[in-house]
Amino acid sequence: MSRWEPxxxxxxxxxxxxxxxxxxxxxxxVAEITERAGLTKRTxxxxxxxxxxxxxxxQEILTRLFADSIAAAPPEATxxxxxxxxxxxxxxxxxxxxxxxxxxxxxxxAGHSDLRERELLKRAKLTAAMAGALRERGVGEPAAxxxxxxxxxxxxxxxxxxxxxxxxxxxxxxxxxxLAELVAAxxxxx
Amino acid sequence: MSRWEPxxxxxxxxxxxxxxxxxxxxxxxVAEITERAGLTKRTxxxxxxxxxxxxxxxQEILTRLFADSIAAAPPEATxxxxxxxxxxxxxxxxxxxxxxxxxxxxxxxAGHSDLRERELLKRAKLTAAMAGALRERGVGEPAAxxxxxxxxxxxxxxxxxxxxxxxxxxxxxxxxxxLAELVAAxxxxx
Numbered sequence: 001m002s003r004w005e006p007x008x009x010x011x012x013x014x015x016x017x018x019x020x021x022x023x024x025x026x027x028x029x030v031a032e033i034t035e036r037a038g039l040t041k042r043t044x045x046x047x048x049x050x051x052x053x054x055x056x057x058x059q060e061i062l063t064r065l066f067a068d069s070i071a072a073a074p075p076e077a078t079x080x081x082x083x084x085x086x087x088x089x090x091x092x093x094x095x096x097x098x099x100x101x102x103x104x105x106x107x108x109x110a111g112h113s114d115l116r117e118r119e120l121l122k123r124a125k126l127t128a129a130m131a132g133a134l135r136e137r138g139v140g141e142p143a144a145x146x147x148x149x150x151x152x153x154x155x156x157x158x159x160x161x162x163x164x165x166x167x168x169x170x171x172x173x174x175x176x177x178x179l180a181e182l183v184a185a186x187x188x189x190x
Numbered sequence: 191m192s193r194w195e196p197x198x199x200x201x202x203x204x205x206x207x208x209x210x211x212x213x214x215x216x217x218x219x220v221a222e223i224t225e226r227a228g229l230t231k232r233t234x235x236x237x238x239x240x241x242x243x244x245x246x247x248x249q250e251i252l253t254r255l256f257a258d259s260i261a262a263a264p265p266e267a268t269x270x271x272x273x274x275x276x277x278x279x280x281x282x283x284x285x286x287x288x289x290x291x292x293x294x295x296x297x298x299x300a301g302h303s304d305l306r307e308r309e310l311l312k313r314a315k316l317t318a319a320m321a322g323a324l325r326e327r328g329v330g331e332p333a334a335x336x337x338x339x340x341x342x343x344x345x346x347x348x349x350x351x352x353x354x355x356x357x358x359x360x361x362x363x364x365x366x367x368x369l370a371e372l373v374a375a376x377x378x379x380x
Contacts, residue, residue: 051194079248079378117311124310142343142368143375148378153332178332187334189340190268 009047009057010168011037017101018055020108025051025115052118055105063129065089066151070133071177079139079147083130084179087154091172099171102163127152150186155177199247201238206244207291210298215241215305237317242308249312253319256341269329269337273320274369276323278345281362287302289361292353302324315344326357340376344369 015037019028030051034044048054069086077085094102109115131148139147158175161167167174205227209218220241222235238244259276267275284292299305306366321338329337348365351357 008229012372022238120314121307121311128373132339142347143378145343146340146372146375147379148344153335153339159334174353182332182336183379186335186379188269189337189373189376 008039008043012044012047013054015056015155017104017108020055021104025108025112034154047074055115056118056122057188059126062090063122063126065093066126066155067129067133070130073138073156075137079134079143079177080150081181082134082137083147083151085153085177086130087158087175087179088172089171091175093128094171099162102159106163113165122141123156125146126155146158150179150182153182157181192193198229198233201324202229202234202237203244203247203365204240207294207298210245211294215302242305245298245305246308248295248311250314252280253312253316255283255347256316257319257323260320261326263271263327265327265356267375269324269327269333270373272324272327272338272343273337273344276320277348277365277369280345281360281365283363292349294354313346314341316345324363340369340372343372347371 012033015027016033019033019100023032027049027091030041033054034041035052046073066086069089070082073082073085092114109119119173127148131145132146132149134147135141157178158171161174161178162171202223206218206223208224209226213222218241220231220234223241224231224271231373238247256276260272263272263275299309317338320341321335324334324337325331344365347368350359351364351368352359353363
């Protein structure tokens, strides 16, 4: 991979989402995306398997960030504290520009059931990666899987609040608040 | 739908799984499945969108059973008690013949990443249905989503233990035990 790769990936992502919003996800071809980006189809397919994957490329980076942050938490951190650290690290990556991008992707995904399914699947993979990272820290089962599900819910809830048009708070703060609400709710399940 | 439909669906399911195990999931065509079942392709496509769906048809019935059982639980039942009732109801459906079937499906699914993805997705839909049924009972958020994730984990853990070759215990008992372990684990997350 050349040192220009990240820029190429980003140009393709921006061109794709702009096309999807202008003309509808279904009707846009890879050729139209690459034309808008000023790149070739061959370049596109070096970076993405298909036009759908462009929308979810960020989630793979996120999955790695979560797993790495859980691994890097202090040895004495509880499972919930390790997940909190991962939400903080994600919050540092999620600036205002990223929020604009997330809102656009959300708009495209909301209109298509196969994209919503893809999103569910990526969420399941994020949760599986968190559970794996917790087990690596010596957390047993079913605590690791349970904490990972709580982390996944904190992530989605925080994310949904973060992309709300009226929201001005940061992702780290919102997802930390969601995590605290979930921990409090464990006492109310009977 | 005629009164013979359930039998037709089941014949197609059995023929499909027998073919998949004999000759490999990838290479089997719908024509080969219908030939083995003594039915037409037209009949197949009236019941299933594609050969993959044959493997997951049972999960949609299961999702309805879960949602209905949660709705039917006594009004005073806590979220975890309502989920326990749904696991009991599922246990009554899961007899020894069903276990043989589940083992065969598991063997086919394990060998293909797209089938494993489909399974993750159906799991996500089961969890979403449980959360919806709990909200209908007046359980607030995030408690409803959290209880549903715990129910989903109890289901998968119980299911995995149930299909183990050495297992002789029933699904209801195994999944109830998994639910109790999960509830106990909520205290250990910090």
